[in-house]
Amino acid sequence: MHLTLRDKQRKSVPALLAGGMLLCSAFATPLASAIDFGGLVNSASLAVKAATLSDTEVIELAEKSCAELDRTNQVAAPGSKYAKRLATVLKPMNMSQFNGKALDAKVYLVSDVNAFAMDNGCIRVYAGLMDMANDDEIRGVVGHEIGHVLLGHSKKSMQTAYTLQAARGAAGAASGAVAALSQSDLGNLGQKFIQAQFSQSQETAADDQSYGILYKEKLSRTGLVTLFQKLAKQEGSEHSMFSSHPSSPDRAQHIQSRIDKDG
Numbered sequence: 001m002h003l004t005l006r007d008k009q010r011k012s013v014p015a016l017l018a019g020g021m022l023l024c025s026a027f028a029t030p031l032a033s034a035i036d037f038g039g040l041v042n043s044a045s046l047a048v049k050a051a052t053l054s055d056t057e058v059i060e061l062a063e064k065s066c067a068e069l070d071r072t073n074q075v076a077a078p079g080s081k082y083a084k085r086l087a088t089v090l091k092p093m094n095m096s097q098f099n100g101k102a103l104d105a106k107v108y109l110v111s112d113v114n115a116f117a118m119d120n121g122c123i124r125v126y127a128g129l130m131d132m133a134n135d136d137e138i139r140g141v142v143g144h145e146i147g148h149v150l151l152g153h154s155k156k157s158m159q160t161a162y163t164l165q166a167a168r169g170a171a172g173a174a175s176g177a178v179a180a181l182s183q184s185d186l187g188n189l190g191q192k193f194i195q196a197q198f199s200q201s202q203e204t205a206a207d208d209q210s211y212g213i214l215y216k217e218k219l220s221r222t223g224l225v226t227l228f229q230k231l232a233k234q235e236g237s238e239h240s241m242f243s244s245h246p247s248s249p250d251r252a253q254h255i256q257s258r259i260d261k262d263g
């Protein structure tokens with residue numbers, strides 16, 4: 001997601017590791033990620049391959065990598081406290097589908113403060129986020145993640161993850177065949193998708209999309225403000241110099257000024 005606490009994330013032990021997924025160390029920090037990305041830019045053929053992934057292929061990749069992430073993370077069981085709460089919280093958003101796909105929302109029992117959405121309707125909210133957020137704040141985050149999908153950011157992010165996977169020699173990605181990707185390729189691809197950094201303007205645009213979704217359903221938009229205030233407090237002075245995100249106080253202020261204007 002992209003409301004994340006990077007420093008906090010690095011300190012915590014990702015449940016994905018415990019689940020057996022190999023987190024590529026090259027992507028463990030934004031700096032290393034940037035270096036890898038530099039190599040990628042020089043590989044014109046791979047970039048072309050990523051750009052030519054069709055919408056159908058992007059959705060197929062999303063379906064497969066979401067399924068693989070579900071397999072390697074502990075998913076809150078239907079009827080569990082977390083699953084019930086998420087369903088109840090999302091109901092008033094009236095988004096039984098987005099991007100033409102049925103909304104499929106689940107909770108990962110992971111302590112990180114994170115969430116993500118994919119083009120196939122997959123939304124995953126981490127327990128660490130649910131524990132620190134109230135219902136309005138969770139709706140704000142989910143609206144933000146859906147915003148990234150609706151604005152095409154997630155599609156681009158999936159294409160980039162696919163290209164990175166090809167750069168690492170994954171057979172399926174290198175041959176341009178989504179169907180040929182192995183389980184571990186798909187798991188790594190999903191991991192790269194989750195760790196992708198969006199630009200400042202993309203983050204602000206996704207915040208605005210969330211605001212629009214909540215406004216349309218006459219739901220409180222204050223959650224977007226208070227969540228960023230909470231994140232700012234947790235980030236403290238540790239706000240990463242590598243972060244390309246607008247700062248949390250700026251994002252809270254942006255939404256507050258819209259609420260002040262719209263009432």
Ligand SMILES: [Zn+2]
Nearest residue numbers: 001002003203
């Ligand atoms: Zn974001």
